[in-house]
Amino acid sequence: AQKVTQAQTEISVVEKEDVTLDCVYETRDTTYYLFWYKQPPSGELVFLIRRNSFDEQNEISGRYSWNFQKSTSSFNFTITASQVVDSAVYFCALTNRKLIWGLGTSLAVNP
């Protein structure tokens, strides 16, 4: 069975703090992709990143970085120097045709 676990339900930080959102997945597939999406208060899901199971290189995009570790089945997401606009629910997802989603982590960045 495929499953995505985001153990952190809610996180609250003060602006400019770094924050890491955890994601642990389960799958028996050897080929799979992992995703992160952002859902701001407006409700529309915004694609952030896609990573395939054969590429364990970390990725950095501006203030965002992702750490993929196959050995621990984790795909964690770090926001550096958080801003109020980062406040949203963040979802990790796993795919083989359809997306299997975690329950999301609600991030509140306070001024």
Place this chain on the structure above:
Amino acid sequence: DTGVSQNPRHKITKRGQNVTFRCDPISEHNRLYWYRQTLGQGPEFLTYFQNEAQLEKSRLLSDRFSAERPKGSFSTLEIQRTEQGDSAMYLCASSPSGGLADYNEQFFGPGTRLTVL
């Protein structure tokens, strides 16, 4: 064409009524997905299409739910005899079918929020 659009954005209906939602995907995308999201949960997969063919349906999709994509462009999701448990956000997404189609990123519309009274 700037993204996936969904109509209506909000729908309030009485229990037992039928409702229909529409999704217009990004024009060059061949794959179209429907998900349902309730408060505090991640989206749950309902069904998906490759062009006009419905390739997979979730067990969540009871016989009261039906989805179509008649010409491989827009899609409709109909719920018959609505129940209060159907209240949720219904999300549509599309993705290109090129490359590894099963793994392409999906682009989401704003959703249709259904409230069943």
